[in-house]
Amino acid sequence: MIDHATKRSDEIVVSKKYKYFMVFLCMLTQAIPYEVAQTIQPLFVHPIVNTFHFTLASYTLIFTFGAVAASFTSPFIGKGLEKFNFKLMYLIGIILSALAYVVFGISTKLPEFYAAGILCMIGSTFYSGQGVPWVINYWFPFEGRGAALGVAFCGGSIGNIFMQPITQNLLSHYMTGNAKTGHLISMAPFFYFAGMLLIVGLIITFFIRTPKKDETVVSEAEIKAGKEAAAKKKASEFQGWTSKEVIRMKEFWIFSIGFLIIGLGLASLNEDYAAFLDTKLTLTKVGLIGSMYGVGGLIGNITGGILFDKFGTAKSMSYAGVMYVLAILMMIIISFLSFGNKMNMIAGCGYAIFTGLAVFSYMSGPAFMAKDLFGAKEQGVMLGYIGLAYAIGFAVGAPLFGMIRDSANFTVAWCVMMIFVVVGFLLLVSAAVKIKHRQKELINNNH
Structure with missing residues (x-):
């Protein structure tokens, strides 16, 4: 995947195919780990509220606490990405989100669900909120960054298409009664999603990365053109x-x-x-x-x-x-x-x-x-x-x-x-x- 034909001095210019592979991994991150960590959570609201006899207002505070926690920790996670290996930071996020679903599965009281929601949202910030833009910005410093970000974040919408029905079908197998009044007879769905998030996340972690020190993601001509375009744009x-x-x-x-x-x-x-x-x-x-x-x-x-x-x-x-x-x-x-x-x-x-x-x-x-x-x-x-x-x-x-x-x-x-x-x-x-x-x-x- 490395284009040795464009190698200059002791540096390697990475091929476009490899850069697009990184975009695909970011898109996959949004489609499955992010989808599990954030987007399908609302589907559990009604079953959990019925099962544990919570009020809708009290349980949906889980989203408030999670959003506030993620917003507060995001700047610190961003600084951590500058200091530590990206793979390690990505892996930490995956483990936190998977662990959160395990906590969901053993929870019976509101504070426990709140803690799981907070842990899940913070974890997703590592690999999605901060992680995906971090990877894209490294591999596309000039031309194509906007398009790459757009494709990467489309993964969330693609994930919605298949993860929503999968989640509802799984829940229906572990519920008694109809959708309106039914309650869960097992917390097994949470453990299934914890496993899915962890397995897919580990596979992505194995491949996803930022450029190495001896790799160049753009040629000298592209760097020059990019700087000239940026200067012209800034002036106008x-x-x-x-x-x-x-x-x-x-x-x-x-x-x-x-x-x-x-x-x-x-x-x-x-x-x-x-x-x-x-x-x-x-x-x-x-x-x-x-x-x-x-x-x-x-x-x-x-x-x-x-x-x-x-x-x-x-x-x-x-x-x-x-x-x-x-x-x-x-x-x-x-x-x-x-x-x-x-x-x-x-x-x-x-x-x-x-x-x-x-x-x-x-x-x-x-x-x-x-x-x-x-x-x-x-x-x-x-x-x-x-x-x-x-x-x-x-x-x-x-x-x-x-x-x-x-x-x-x-x-x-x-x-x-x-x-x-x-x-x-x-x-x-x-x-x-x-x-x-x-x-x-x-x-x-x-x-």
């Missing part, structure tokens, strides 16, 4: 404001509050959908809807970048807002129907597709918006601010949905989420329009 693009200047802008705070409120509304679509659909459909059908979400997410991730590049922040996020409103509308319709109604499956597939098409809004969206709205001067800092606003809303949204559902019903809970989404996107889009107007004024004044 809007450099923007400093973080101190941005913080003093009222539009920034409106934008951030809007994104936070959006997070409140979207948490339920990602974390509580299975607990709700289980009350209206069989486990197998809920798994199929999860597969449809994977298909929609795959399309959404690919087309999201195109939308941002062609239409900018305001129009692209407006489109995402409409998709989310339609998705929640599907859930509201389902909430009025009885268990097993044929319309439940149709509306459920609509929810999955609409939600999937808009996933770019919080996946690639923050990185694009940070630069598009506030410029390249302190892009990293602004990305941190934007990501934090959404993370806070998302962390609070899941348990809030559960509290509303427990005190009222699912219909009321979905209507409140609809209000959050509408208000949040209105604030974000209106702020984005005003910020772009400020940009134009600044550029005109400078010329």
Whole structure:
């Protein structure tokens, strides 16, 4: 896999095939270890709540605690990647997530489930949240990095397509009663997934790596072209404001509050959908809807970048807002129907597709918006601010949905989420329009 024909002095230029193999390993990481650690967890909510007689609000705090813990430890994990061998860090993450599923399997009380959720989310940060971008950035320092990241993260959507029905079918074998009132007769599914995560993770660990010291991932010509392109791009693009200047802008705070409120509304679509659909459909059908979400997410991730590049922040996020409103509308319709109604499956597939098409809004969206709205001067800092606003809303949204559902019903809970989404996107889009107007004024004044 090494292209010795392009070797210069004592260095080896790695072939494109080997670099693409690293992208495949990152995509596989998202499709299975990440999918098990994070995406299929909502499918366990209803069975666990019924089995141990928890309230929906109390159990879904598992996602809040996990998200907060992962956000807090992420910078430290990033520093660890700089100091320690990548394979070792990747392996630590895999072991932590697999161990978390073992803890899930032996848990009977809420604090134990919370601890498992925290451990699982922290573990996934090692190999997914920090690990995948770390590997891609090393193998693609110039041309092709964006495309490589996009392909790698599409693994999550691909994993959704087959992991959702597998999970629901496995759960159905270890449950008694229907999806609405049934409870687990064994915690075996957790141990199966712990084994799957560990085995696949160990296989990936054996192959995945960053370049060695005597390897060069780009030729001298590519390095020169990359630097020239970067310099040209920097000279022509809007450099923007400093973080101190941005913080003093009222539009920034409106934008951030809007994104936070959006997070409140979207948490339920990602974390509580299975607990709700289980009350209206069989486990197998809920798994199929999860597969449809994977298909929609795959399309959404690919087309999201195109939308941002062609239409900018305001129009692209407006489109995402409409998709989310339609998705929640599907859930509201389902909430009025009885268990097993044929319309439940149709509306459920609509929810999955609409939600999937808009996933770019919080996946690639923050990185694009940070630069598009506030410029390249302190892009990293602004990305941190934007990501934090959404993370806070998302962390609070899941348990809030559960509290509303427990005190009222699912219909009321979905209507409140609809209000959050509408208000949040209105604030974000209106702020984005005003910020772009400020940009134009600044550029005109400078010329």
